[in-house]
Amino acid sequence: MAKNIVEKIWDSHVVYQEAGKPDLLYIDLHLIHEVTSPQAFEGLRLAGRKVRRPDLCFATMDHNVPTKNLPTINDPIAKKQIMTLADNAKEFGIQLADIGHPDQGIVHVIGPELGLTQPGKTIVCGDSHTSTHGAFGALAFGIGTSEVEHVLSTQTLWQSKPPTMEIRVNGQLGIGVAAKDIILAIIAKWGIGVGTGHIVEYTGEAIRNLSMEERMTICNMSIEAGAKAGLISPDQTTVEFLRERRFAPSAESFDEAANYWLSLASDTDCTYDVVLEINAEEIEPFVTWGTNPSMGTGVSKTVPTSADYTSESDKSALNKALTYMGLEEGQPISSIEIQHVFIGSCTNSRLSDLRTAANIIEGKKVAPGVNAIVVPGSYSTKAAAEKEGLHKIFLDAGFEWRESGCSACLGMNEDIIPFGERCASTSNRNFEGRQGAGARTHLVSPAMAAAAAIEGHFVDVRKYVTQVV
Amino acid sequence: MEPINIVNSIITPLDRKNVDTDQIISKEFLKRIERTGFGRFLFHHWRFDAQGNENSDFVLNKPEYQGSQILVAQDNFGCGSSREHAPWAILDYGFRVVIAPSFADIFHNNCFKNGILPIRLTEIECDEILAKGLASPYSVEVNLEAQTVVGSDGKVYSFNIDPYYKQMLLNGWDEISLTFQYEDYIKAYEDKRVAF
Numbered sequence: 141m142a143k144n145i146v147e148k149i150w151d152s153h154v155v156y157q158e159a160g161k162p163d164l165l166y167i168d169l170h171l172i173h174e175v176t177s178p179q180a181f182e183g184l185r186l187a188g189r190k191v192r193r194p195d196l197c198f199a200t201m202d203h204n205v206p207t208k209n210l211p212t213i214n215d216p217i218a219k220k221q222i223m224t225l226a227d228n229a230k231e232f233g234i235q236l237a238d239i240g241h242p243d244q245g246i247v248h249v250i251g252p253e254l255g256l257t258q259p260g261k262t263i264v265c266g267d268s269h270t271s272t273h274g275a276f277g278a279l280a281f282g283i284g285t286s287e288v289e290h291v292l293s294t295q296t297l298w299q300s301k302p303p304t305m306e307i308r309v310n311g312q313l314g315i316g317v318a319a320k321d322i323i324l325a326i327i328a329k330w331g332i333g334v335g336t337g338h339i340v341e342y343t344g345e346a347i348r349n350l351s352m353e354e355r356m357t358i359c360n361m362s363i364e365a366g367a368k369a370g371l372i373s374p375d376q377t378t379v380e381f382l383r384e385r386r387f388a389p390s391a392e393s394f395d396e397a398a399n400y401w402l403s404l405a406s407d408t409d410c411t412y413d414v415v416l417e418i419n420a421e422e423i424e425p426f427v428t429w430g431t432n433p434s435m436g437t438g439v440s441k442t443v444p445t446s447a448d449y450t451s452e453s454d455k456s457a458l459n460k461a462l463t464y465m466g467l468e469e470g471q472p473i474s475s476i477e478i479q480h481v482f483i484g485s486c487t488n489s490r491l492s493d494l495r496t497a498a499n500i501i502e503g504k505k506v507a508p509g510v511n512a513i514v515v516p517g518s519y520s521t522k523a524a525a526e527k528e529g530l531h532k533i534f535l536d537a538g539f540e541w542r543e544s545g546c547s548a549c550l551g552m553n554e555d556i557i558p559f560g561e562r563c564a565s566t567s568n569r570n571f572e573g574r575q576g577a578g579a580r581t582h583l584v585s586p587a588m589a590a591a592a593a594i595e596g597h598f599v600d601v602r603k604y605v606t607q608v609v
Numbered sequence: 610m611e612p613i614n615i616v617n618s619i620i621t622p623l624d625r626k627n628v629d630t631d632q633i634i635s636k637e638f639l640k641r642i643e644r645t646g647f648g649r650f651l652f653h654h655w656r657f658d659a660q661g662n663e664n665s666d667f668v669l670n671k672p673e674y675q676g677s678q679i680l681v682a683q684d685n686f687g688c689g690s691s692r693e694h695a696p697w698a699i700l701d702y703g704f705r706v707v708i709a710p711s712f713a714d715i716f717h718n719n720c721f722k723n724g725i726l727p728i729r730l731t732e733i734e735c736d737e738i739l740a741k742g743l744a745s746p747y748s749v750e751v752n753l754e755a756q757t758v759v760g761s762d763g764k765v766y767s768f769n770i771d772p773y774y775k776q777m778l779l780n781g782w783d784e785i786s787l788t789f790q791y792e793d794y795i796k797a798y799e800d801k802r803v804a805f
């Protein structure tokens with residue numbers, strides 16, 4: 141029977157099955173970071189339990205780490221949390237990319253970079269953006285801390301098989317339109333709850349044409365559509381990305397692995413519980429104007445008005461969002477002035493993101509009154525960017541070039557957007573207070589963030605891209 | 610985990626949809642390495658203004674809802690970040706039950722691991738309960754065994770729940786101990802597992 145990729149991976153990971161119960165699923169890779177793990181390790185200690193498969197775990201610090209003046213960590217509570225992970229990794233024998241280690245970085249950036257992320261694996265992490273790894277055709281999802289503890293002690297999870305959803309992106313993406321714009325357009329079109337309870341597979345010509353890094357951007361934000369996971373069937377692009385990565389299969393077994401990976405792709409005549417379609421041609425560079433990721437629109441458009449909504453609860457949600465964001469109904473997106481630009485996060489901080497942004501700002505200056513920072517997703521990304529001289533382009537333009545980490549994506553370290561100020565951010569969440577109490581976040585692609593940095597307000601980046609061509 | 614079956618209390622009507630876990634527990638409180646003590650930070654930026662003064666308009670600050678163990682909200686409750694600090698904060702504050710038309714997946718899972726009962730009622734039913742609770746304090750009795758929510762006005766709402774999770778909550782089971790009973794299966798799986 142024809143199967144989609146979710147069914148293939150699921151079926152091959154069932155450890156135990158019984159009617160009336162969820163399935164017991166085996167977990168191939170458990171990624172760990174400092175914020176959602178301390179209580180899990182403490183639970184193990186209290187119960188006198190061990191980590192079943194430390195060899196299938198990999199830990200790093202990313203959420204709390206400062207992005208300047210390292211190795212000093214000023215915040216004592218953050219420091220304690222970071223030290224706690226180091227101690228736990230040591231006690232339980234788990235590999236750790238510690239602060240200062242060349243592999244350190246945002247957990248969803250380093251997994252793929254190191255080749256830990258591979259097609260067909262079940263991957264979990266106490267982090268909702270674990271869906272990022274789905275770009276490789278892995279079944280990857282975020283879990284809570286109790287489940288982290290469960291995986292540490294049993295290497296399994298009880299899971300009910302969710303229904304599947306295909307989101308097909310037809311046609312070709314326009315020049316200057318990014319993977320970020322695709323996923324923001326999807327969420328704006330169908331809402332932040334569209335994927336709830338489902339695993340989404342992204343298919344279609346526009347998806348096939350994306351690089352691995354762009355696919356990661358799409359899968360990363362699956363959770364912003366409410367989905368449990370989002371994935372893309374592996375193809376030759378996936379295989380080539382993994383060749384010679386440190387934890388990828390060695391040269392002798394690589395071809396065998398690659399054949400297996402390719403066999404996981406959804407069968408052509410497979411089915412899904414829900415199918416949605418969108419045309420890539422209709423997508424333009426996106427900017428969010430509100431306080432959840434579905435509150436976004438094309439850069440050429442205007443902020444909605446209450447007349448655009450029928451239900452009272454939608455009207456009141458609009459009202460609340462606009463009050464928080466300090467915006468007027470009907471205001472053109474291009475008239476929104478920004479004070480901050482953040483290029484970073486597990487959505488958009490990889491080498492190609494930095495190249496795209498550098499390309500736009502090369503030879504230009506950040507607008508007066510705008511603070512712009514670049515936070516590469518990992519130390520290895522940072523080193524690669526510096527080798528190409530990207531840091532010089534950013535520094536010459538007036539950006540700050542920081543150390544790697546989650547940074548202003550959630551502002552657990554010092555990288556906080558001040559109350560009432562506005563940030564063009566390449567991250568994934570524009571919730572109230574996400575980047576700092578009272579901070580106003582607008583989600584955009586790296587290219588759009590770079591263009592906004594130069595002009596001090598949102599502009600259609602396609603104007604810059606055509607200049608370059 | 611503390612077992613749960615019957616909870617009798619006035620409801621706290623939180624008339625909002627898409628309440629995300631960043632709102633439930635803000636990032637500045639995630640650095641602690643304990644599981645307890647998060648209740649005082651619940652909905653911090655809605656409860657307190659920038660100066661730390663109580664915002665008297667916010668439902669949790671209203672005297673009539675003090676002592677409530679049942680939180681009622683709109684669609685897609687608990688969306689966003691996977692942080693289990695969100696259910697820890699809800700539980701530590703004193704809530705044992707959350708009622709909404711829908712929940713985000715990870716939050717929903719996290720509730721079961723902490724002895725919180727998440728109840729899905731229809732949007733119309735939630736609207737009705739919210740309206741009653743906003744008009745004047747409204748008590749209900751939640752009965753997990755019977756899968757009902759019975760209002761003090763006699764109105765009965767029934768709900769569905771996965772039988773496995775129902776048993777877990779009723780018995781207060783520790784899931785890890787349960788899973789250890791399947792250790793032979795895990796071992797057998799590992800023996801035949803393909804890894805490159």
Ligand code: SF4
Binds near residue numbers: 203246247549
């Ligand atoms: S970069 Fe942001 S979204 Fe990604 S893992 Fe870090 S905090 Fe979470």
